[in-house]
Amino acid sequence: MFEKKMDRRSFIKTVAVGAVAAGASPVLFKEAAAAPVPNKWDKEADVVIIGAGAAGLMAAVQANTAGKKALILEKAANAFHSSSTISGGYFAAAGTKAQKAAGINDSVEKMYNDIQKFGGFMNYPHLLKLFCENSAEAYNFVYDNKLAFLRVEPTGGHGTPRAHRSKSFTGRDYIEALLKVIQDRKIAIEYNANVTRLFYDDKKQGVVGVEVTTKGKKSNVKASTSVILASGGFSGNVKKLDNWIPAYAGNGVVIGGSGSDGEGIMMAVRDVGTPTTHMQYSATYPMGIESGKRSGPMARYYFWTPLGAIIVNQEGKRYIDEFTPATKITPELAKQTGKVHYVVLDSAMWDAALKQYPAEVLFCLPSWSMDRVNEEIKKENVLFKADSIEEVATKAKIDPRNLAETVSRYNQYVDNKKDLDFGRKTLPNKLQKGPFYLVKMTFWTCLTLGGIRVNDKLQVLDAFDKVVKGLYAAGEAVGGIHGDTYLFGCAFGWAHTSGWIAGKNAVKG
Ligand SMILES: Cc1cc2nc3c(=O)[nH]c(=O)nc-3n(C[C@H](O)[C@H](O)[C@H](O)COP(=O)(O)OP(=O)(O)OC[C@H]3O[C@@H](n4cnc5c(N)ncnc54)[C@H](O)[C@@H]3O)c2cc1C
CATH class of the missing domain: 3.50.50.60 (FAD/NAD(P)-binding domain)
Structure with a gap:
């Protein structure tokens, strides 16, 4: 009509x-x-x-x-x-x-x-x-x-x-x-x-x-x-x-x-x-690093997780199998406190990834050279580094006891080759060698x-x-x-x- x-x-x-x-x-x-x-x-x-x-x-x-x-x-x-x-x-x-x-x-x-x-x-x-x-x-x-x-x-x-x-x-x-x-x-x-x-x-x-x-x-x-x-x-x-x-x-x-x-x-x-x-x-990935207002690089966290890195929320708890396809993690991230989560790495993982890829590739932005990464670590806004898990958690305002417990639980799963919480299949290394790093991530929208x-x-x-x-x-x-x-x-x-x-x-x- x-x-x-x-x-x-x-x-x-x-x-x-x-x-x-x-x-x-x-x-x-x-x-x-x-x-x-x-x-x-x-x-x-x-x-x-x-x-x-x-x-x-x-x-x-x-x-x-x-x-x-x-x-x-x-x-x-x-x-x-x-x-x-x-x-x-x-x-x-x-x-x-x-x-x-x-x-x-x-x-x-x-x-x-x-x-x-x-x-x-x-x-x-x-x-x-x-x-x-x-x-x-x-x-x-x-x-x-x-x-x-x-x-x-x-x-x-x-x-x-x-x-x-x-x-x-x-x-x-x-x-x-x-x-x-x-x-x-x-x-x-x-x-x-x-x-x-x-x-x-x-x-x-x-x-x-x-x-x-x-x-x-x-x-x-x-x-x-x-x-x-x-x-x-x-x-x-x-x-x-x-x-x-x-x-x-x-x-x-x-x-x-x-x-x-x-x-x-x-x-x-x-x-x-x-x-x-x-x-x-939209294609919104769970890996934006919001270092500026609605701007910043992203963390190719999937180069870290195969080395053993885990992802935790603001409470310091894992909430998903880190190998879930990235765009399927995003809707779950939307339910987390502050809509943020963190990659947790030990120094062996941090160094190994940087040996394989330059900082600009890991953070997917030409301006994020290693110098810039070190500056951001000093700022303690989106990147955090400390000798112990508890210290690094405190810097990121995560409950230190929760994060320590999460890491020790995950390390047991690596020993036993079985993730009892989320069924993650790739469990190559324990998080054990300080200093430890946290990379704060949120949404990263690149296409509609x-x-x-x-x-x-x-x-x-x-x-x-x-x-x-x-x-x-x-x-x-x-x-x-x-x-x-x-x-x-x-x-x-x-x-x-x-x-x-x-x-x-x-x-x-
Ligand atoms: C950072 C980033 C990473 C991505 N990574 C991937 C990936 O790895 N794999 C993947 O599959 N997809 C990826 N995408 C998405 C993918 O790149 C785009 O969907 C695709 O390239 C779009 O191509 P297009 O030619 O349709 O549009 P565009 O590449 O956006 O080109 C459109 C052009 O039209 C011009 N234009 C707009 N309006 C007008 C107008 N009125 N008059 C004249 N010109 C106009 C624009 O200036 C632009 O140059 C990514 C996107 C971004 C931003």
Whole structure:
């Protein structure tokens, strides 16, 4: 009924007014929604791509391969501020050349089942299928284009090793490889180009171009075939995260790329009336070190736990098997006092990890060198060190008797090779050699799982599940691929794969 009574333009206006009332960005909604198509275009391309993250760059390569003129519009000053670039670069894919070279036998079905199970069966099957069936092709493209590949790693939640790691331990390796392709093929890319509007043509019943704001100056770019929205999620926007994800609101490190502000998603809501989905889910890890307000590094605690480290809450008690996949620990952390917990290490574990990895890798931030780590230990804010367990506990305001009891109980489990409390399987070393260290951790949010709705061709859907012609979406801007919980490597893998497919489909208009 509603569908019949309302035409698109009045519906979009209603959505926009509702969004303003709900507190959406005043910048975005300060002008009337559903702006008329301009009479004059300043520029034209076949396929206009919004965002130069992994999804946008992959899409551009595909459009170029099909002989189309692609134009990438990126609002940052270069392509190295995106979530893709600063990510850990873990890329989940099944059946890749790298897996085959390592003798790993994987399949689309296994990957599909693992991700679906991990995501609580809340993933859209059509997107998951698309991802799993095409992940190897997308990965192989970057691999074949001089990706600085390191290894394929096993990781919790994936039944088969399929998390592809690159040499720098960041996504920058991928972005550099893709930018080289973009440069070699002379694909147009404009920086400082903030796309501020999608133009919907009522007569053509589709998106026909975009408005771009470059250093305060507006211009209109015609997309003669289609527009691809690859503008990322909202993990760089504290306010949106706190508004939409109540479980973690007000706490923890927020680390998304500077352009991950969710404005691209809201632009699609405003201009074509697409609904959002899965907005309350994020990849929030239990390992943020909040050394500044909502900022700081993270502790790759999973490099310490295989050496014997344990995790305790503010009461000094273990509350979980430390080998539970990280994103499954997070909801349990949300129930702990102060929403914090601590990694407990002895000096043998601390030193062994630092022999294997530099501080910058252990703490996942280039500015966290060993000097910085030592400074933080002196500050006694997030890192603590003392000769005895009781002393280190006191420094962190943990009950010293509780922590001493927890450690002695855990040490017995190591002796007996059985964790009677949480069934932890890896019990290699006792915590016994001082000085002892505590690393205080809380949430660390790096990506969002919600976004706009698309079909299996990655065409954007409107509020009535009808295709919005001329508009595709890819990467983190799309909601619903991960379900309720992100599985390692699947966002970066999805960004590349969905960009690859969106680029292939978008050339058809
Ligand atoms: C610290 C960190 C670690 C991570 N680690 C991993 C990992 O190891 N494995 C994994 O699977 N996932 C990881 N992720 C998530 C993953 O990196 C992202 O989900 C994925 O890279 C998103 O790619 P994208 O191309 O969709 O978006 P992005 O990489 O966010 O790129 C979007 C681009 O669009 C631009 N943009 C936005 N709006 C506009 C606009 N209106 N006009 C023009 N340009 C615009 C932005 O500036 C940005 O450059 C991590 C994320 C972070 C932040």
